[in-house]
Amino acid sequence: xxxxxxxxxxxxxxxxxxxxxxxxxxxxxxxxxxxxxxxxxxxxxxxxxxxxxxxxxxxxxxxxxxxxxxxxxxxxxxxxxxxxxxxxxxxxxxxxxxxxxxxxxxxxxxxxxxxxxxxxxxxxxxxxxxxxxxxxxxxxxxxxxxxxxxxxxx
Amino acid sequence: xxxxxxxxxxxxxxxxxxxxxxxxxxxxxxxxxxxxxxxxxxxxxxxxxxxxxxxxxxxxxxxxxxxxxxxxxxxxxxxxxxxxxxxxxxxxxxxxxxxxxxxxxxxxxxxxxxxxxxxxxxxxxxxxxxxxxxxxxxxxxxxxxxxxxxxxxx
DNA sequence: CCTATTTAATTGCAAATACAATAACTGTGT
DNA sequence: ACACAGTTATTGTATTTGCAATTAAATAGG
Numbered sequence: 001x002x003x004x005x006x007x008x009x010x011x012x013x014x015x016x017x018x019x020x021x022x023x024x025x026x027x028x029x030x031x032x033x034x035x036x037x038x039x040x041x042x043x044x045x046x047x048x049x050x051x052x053x054x055x056x057x058x059x060x061x062x063x064x065x066x067x068x069x070x071x072x073x074x075x076x077x078x079x080x081x082x083x084x085x086x087x088x089x090x091x092x093x094x095x096x097x098x099x100x101x102x103x104x105x106x107x108x109x110x111x112x113x114x115x116x117x118x119x120x121x122x123x124x125x126x127x128x129x130x131x132x133x134x135x136x137x138x139x140x141x142x143x144x145x146x147x148x149x150x151x152x153x154x
Numbered sequence: 155x156x157x158x159x160x161x162x163x164x165x166x167x168x169x170x171x172x173x174x175x176x177x178x179x180x181x182x183x184x185x186x187x188x189x190x191x192x193x194x195x196x197x198x199x200x201x202x203x204x205x206x207x208x209x210x211x212x213x214x215x216x217x218x219x220x221x222x223x224x225x226x227x228x229x230x231x232x233x234x235x236x237x238x239x240x241x242x243x244x245x246x247x248x249x250x251x252x253x254x255x256x257x258x259x260x261x262x263x264x265x266x267x268x269x270x271x272x273x274x275x276x277x278x279x280x281x282x283x284x285x286x287x288x289x290x291x292x293x294x295x296x297x298x299x300x301x302x303x304x305x306x307x308x
Numbered sequence: 309c310c311t312a313t314t315t316a317a318t319t320g321c322a323a324a325t326a327c328a329a330t331a332a333c334t335g336t337g338t
Numbered sequence: 339a340c341a342c343a344g345t346t347a348t349t350g351t352a353t354t355t356g357c358a359a360t361t362a363a364a365t366a367g368g
Contacts, residue, residue, distance in 0.1 A: 002265065004199055008272050008284075009173050011291040013192075016170030017213035018298045019163050024356090035324090038167075045158055051347060059171035061326055066348055068324095093333050093346040111156065118162050120301040121294050129290060130162075136287040137165040140275050144172045147274040178326090189354095205317060215356055220318050222354095247316040247363050314365070325354065334345075 008140070015121075022117065030110055031075070035060055035068045040107040041114070043078070043099040051080075051095050069097060077103035162294070169275075176271065184264055185229070189214055189222045194261040195268070197232070197253040205234075205249050223251060231257035 004010050023034040032040075038058040042049065051069070055062045072078045079098045083090045099107065122130050158164050177188040186194075192212040196203065205223070209216045226232045233252045237244045253261065276284050 002195070002198075002269060004195060005292075006288055007195075007268075008275055008288060008291075009177075009268070010192075010195075011288055011295070012166060012169050012173060014213055014295050015166050015291060015298065018295070019166060021356095022298075023163075033324090041156070041158060041161075041164075044156075052345085055347095059168055062347070063327080063349080064325055070348095091334070091346075095347065114161075114163070115156060121162055121297055123297045123301070124293070125290075132286065133290040133294070134160055134162060134165055136279075136283060136290075137162075137169060138159075139278070140287070141165070141168050141172070143275055143277045144169065144176070147277070175326095187354095206315090209317095216317070217319075217357080218355055224318095245316080245364065249317065310368090312365100312367080314363105316363080317361085319360070320358085322357095323355080325352105327352095328350085330347105330349075332346085332348100334343105336341105336343085338340090 019117075026113055027110060030106065032106065032110060035064070036072060036077070037110060037114070039065075039068065039072065039097070040077070040099065040103060040110070043097065043103070044107050048081075048096045048098050051097060054097055072103070075102075076100055077106060173271075180267055181264060184260065186260065186264060189218070190226060190231070191264060191268070193219075193222060193226065193251070194231070194253065194257060194264070197251065197257070198261050202235075202250045202252050205251060208251055226257070229256075230254055231260060 020034050023037060027033060027037060035058070038060065039054065042054060042057050049057070051065065052062065054060075055065045058065065060068065069078065069080065073080060077100060079100055080095050081098060082092060083094055083096060122133075125133070174188055177191060181187060181191060189212070192214065193208065196208060196211050203211070205219065206216065208214075209219045212219065214222065223232065223234065227234060231254055233254060234249050235252060236246060237248055237250060276287075279287070
């Protein structure tokens with residue numbers, strides 16, 4: 001009958017809340033909050049991503065993201081571009097986001113912290129356990145994304 | 155070298171963000187947001203909890219929680235009490251939080267949604283897989299709570 | 309006993325957030 | 339070619355949030 005200690009949303013949220021608090025706390029000296037870090041981390045893997053996709057991947061609301069990007073642009077961490085019309089099928093509403101050299105430098109400055117965080121989180125885990133946890137979490141996410149439409153009433 | 159798809163904080167945050175958005179969206183018709191729900195869910199298991207402990211258990215910042223409780227009190231979902239000095243060792247700074255009948259009724263009205271959410275999240279999971287995921291998440295949390303003090307620089 | 313330190317909860321306040329509305333654009337059907 | 343619905347990103351705005359400071363009470367040290 002819904003024991004909190006075994007309730008998945010509770011267990012996830014605890015970890016998630018801790019994560020956000022810790023990232024914000026420790027990254028502040030670098031002038032980075034967790035949103036900024038997420039954007040940088042994503043761009044590191046795939047630069048020039050569109051805003052809408054960046055919003056999905058980072059789980060940041062589009063309106064919030066837009067303002068986060070404003071701030072990052074002002075700090076010269078990223079640039080925004082409208083795709084050059086001329087080649088291929090181009091939608092001139094799109095905006096692509098690109099990490100600047102300065103942004104990349106910051107990314108690498110923060111990376112060690114990000115890696116250490118995971119190391120602490122998974123302390124005492126075998127390689128298999130860590131992989132299992134990640135795979136299961138990915139499946140949960142897929143389930144949620146799939147069940148997006150239908151309401152969950154009683 | 156930090157593949158996002160295998161980076162634990164990323165995987166947790168995605169699920170967590172989805173969770174918060176969905177709870178807020180679906181509970182709104184009941185006049186409940188995820189914070190209020192967490193308080194109610196915790197009080198359902200242990201009524202009369204102190205504010206500071208409630209803050210830890212719900213992962214809501216004390217200052218935020220204080221205001222959440224204000225709102226819940228105004229809606230007559232909870233009451234706040236200072237413990238009666240007279241019996242036992244009592245600290246008169248403490249405030250305990252108690253679900254009202256009205257609050258309990260709301261809890262039970264919302265419960266089916268909470269149960270369904272977990273059902274959707276764990277769709278296709280065997281009983282073992284679900285248990286494993288929860289156990290691993292609990293271990294992650296313990297690791298984080300333990301490593302609270304030390305900074306995570308490079 | 310008196311002062312200093314710590315703890316519990318709250319409040320001040322500036323920043324962050326998300327829903328809704330908007331502006332600019334695409335594409336589809338007729 | 340034109341109206342209309344659907345997208346993309348941004349902006350308007352009211353609420354929410356969390357850090358820092360505060361109030362009040364307990365505890366420690368001299």
